[in-house]
Each structure stands twice: as structure tokens, then as C-alpha cells.
Amino acid sequence: MRYLAVVSYDGSNYAGYQIQPDQLTIQAVIEQALAKMHKGKPIKITASGRTDAGVHAHGQVFHYDSELAIPEANWKKALNSLLPDDIVIFKVKEVTSSFHARYDALKKTYQYVILNSDDPNPFEVNYSTFIAEELDVSLINAACQYLIGEHDFTAFCAANSSVKGDKIRTIYDAHCKQDRDRLILSFTGNGFLYNMVRIIVGTLIEIGQGKRPVTDIQRIISSKDRSQAGKTAPAQGLYLNHVEYEAEK
């Protein structure tokens, strides 16, 4: 039987999603919990994609196969009782054996949180990026419009990326909302390259500071040159928010 699971995690204490030798990772911890439920038999999970060290998730999706026929609600309970408190399963659902959490993902939404205030907040060290200098939200939103559409995002991809295939992606929505001293940037696309959201955010921050013109986004996309884009924004402000699939999950 194949199962789909929706998981939220606080990435602060993890070396990212993907399993790595001698590192505490989200994948390793979830696979460990599943192995416990299967009398030690290793169970591999496949997520919609990885998240970097320090990056959080509100609605990461993964699938796994199991011979155990457990009701969906009990899977959730059993897994949560075995997982640490900073990883919480919100839903487990039986799916057809052809479902694939990565290949079938149609859209992903990432959010990036910036604390734009006079003083930093000691409670948000791991949960947002602090910028004291006032950012112009209207400039950021104007720049976001140039991101929307199908583009070759080579310039917004980490130079050391090992992505195979082209770097053409479609962004359906990009905008910035202000909630008091908090800016929440949101990006929905059919896929994102390695570090793409963080490089976009780093560039938008410089636009919000007036250091770059709004139209720079167009110029950077055309250049296909990573060095034309802004700095990679820190991991701790980034959240994988939602993954959408064809059929209702």
C-alpha cells in the first residue's frame, strides 16, 4: 500500500531534509520512526523535494510504501508518538500505487518571512530574517510581477547546483504582504531550482532598499548569470508552505 503524508517541521535543529551520513535530517528521523513501526525493516520516504538546513516546512508532502494496513488516523497518531516534537504529521492518506510525491507535484508555494523593524526579535532568530532598514513593499511587489511567467531562471540558481535538464520554470504567483513589522513574500511555481527562492528574495530585498531598479529582475533573468542576481537570503526565513497535486490530496 502506498501512503501520502503531510508534515510540518521546524528545520532549526536539522541539517536539512535529505538524508546525509552522520547528520540529523528530517528524512532520517521520519524513516527511523517508520522503521520502528515495521519491526526494524527500513522504509524509504520520498518527499516533494528537499529543504536546506534551517529551512522550515508547513506542508511538506512525502510518500512511502508499507504492508501494514493501518487506518489513516492511526498512522498519524503512531508516527507523531514516535517523532520528536519539532516534526508533526498532519495527515496520512492512502493513495494509488502510481502516486509519486515529487513527480506528481504540480505547484509548490514557498513563503519567506522578513522582520522589518527597528529592533530584532530574540524569539525569531530561527524563524525570520531581520532587516532594520525600511523596505519599500510597493517596489518589491512591482518587481515580483517580472518573476511571474515561464522563464529560464539560471541566474537565480546556485552556481554549484547539479540540476539536470533545463532551468526553465513557471512562476504562477509572486507577491509580498505586510503584516505590521513583518513582510511575508510568497512564491508559487511548478518547480524551483536549488536556492532559487532565497536568491530571488535576496534580490528583492535590494530592490526594496532602492539599491536596484524594479526592472532589474528582467535584466537578471535575461543574463542567465548568477552573479547578476542578489545575495542568497538566509535559510531561516524560508518555509515550504504547500504542495499541490492533480487530484485533491
Added chain:
Amino acid sequence: MRYLAVVSYDGSNYAGYQIQPDQLTIQAVIEQALAKMHKGKPIKITASGRTDAGVHAHGQVFHYDSELAIPEANWKKALNSLLPDDIVIFKVKEVTSSFHARYDALKKTYQYVILNSDDPNPFEVNYSTFIAEELDVSLINAACQYLIGEHDFTAFCAANSSVKGDKIRTIYDAHCKQDRDRLILSFTGNGFLYNMVRIIVGTLIEIGQGKRPVTDIQRIISSKDRSQAGKTAPAQGLYLNHVEYEAEK
């Protein structure tokens, strides 16, 4: 010159406020930063009171003496540049040499945050206490009324407390507000005994669950017996919110 400082801290990674050998404490880290500013000379700080391991502060107040005549805004900047990101100084103010952060404190306000929802929140492991069972806020508020006034709070003081003097304290305000799935309990008093807020909260939780009658607060106070009160609620939901002094700080 005597200075007063207002500090917020995320207590998650600290063994409490008060200095202890071989432990990372808020006091030790602030005194270290001050020593750096004084060419290694030790500078002692005196806070309004201690907070336990894992307890947070939004407006802890301390005082210290220094021969350095630095403008208030520069004290703040210099200290924050030396302190870790989870300790933030919001204000430094010169005060008269007779000011004492502990003895002159007139009122303190503590808040306690309970996440009362179906699912726990992986991002709040260190910042609230999760209770899945629905709590009755009106029962908690009714019980809060019995806390208000001058009482001997012996029954709400940790049995191993080494408090000298009487255990009579005055609570000016106690109430519980609901904000979606979050209950925020607030307590203002002229002083609080060791673990007093956490034992009060533990008792109020049981009242909110219907396990104790609202009037139990009266009975427990009269008993002067710690074993009559509820469990000590976990540290991570507790915040020292505000300390009030006679003259405007």
C-alpha cells in the same frame, strides 16, 4: 553611574537567568558582554528577579554600575552587538544611584501561553504548552478571580523553595484571554514565589479541564499545602512580560 536596562530573551537555550558554574545563563552572557566593554573588568548586573531554565522574558529589567559615560542609545547598540541574537536589549537608561531593579519593583506581569488545539505546532515546542483537550476559558477566568487580592500563597510555592520571610503576596490581576487556538494567561502581582505562576497555571489547567471545581483555588490557598495544588506547568510557556517601577522607567 547606575544604568537600568530592559532586556528580552528567548530562554530556550539557557539554564535560566541566574549565574551558575559551568552553565550557560542569561546573567553570565550579559555580564560577559559588559566585561568586554570595560576592558575585562567584571560588571555585576542585578535583575528584577530570576527566571528558570526555558522561561522567556519580554521585558526583564536589570541595573548595573559603570564608570563609562556613554549615551543611552550607544549602550544599547554596543551591548546588542556583543550579545547573541536570542538576547536583545531594548532600552538603557541612566538612573539615580539608589535605584534597585529588585527592591524597587512594584509590580510584575507574567504571561503563560497554552496552545489548545487538535494538533501540536512544531514551531512552538519551546514557546507554549500544548494541550489537546479543550479547556473551558470561562471556568479558568472564574477561578482567576479567587487569586486576586492579598493571600498567603504557600500552597502555590515549590516545596523546596528557600524563600526567606513570609509567603504573602498580592495579585492585582489574573485573567485568561483566548486568541484562536491560543490561551494567554496573565498575572500581575507585587511579587511571585518560586514556581508560583507555573503551579497556578497547572492548577488552572485542571480547572479548565473540569477536573477541579472553580472554588478549589480558595481551598488550596487556605490549606497552605503544596500538595493540594495542581502540577507545575512546563517552563516553556512562561514569559516575564513587564516589571513596573514607581517613577516611569
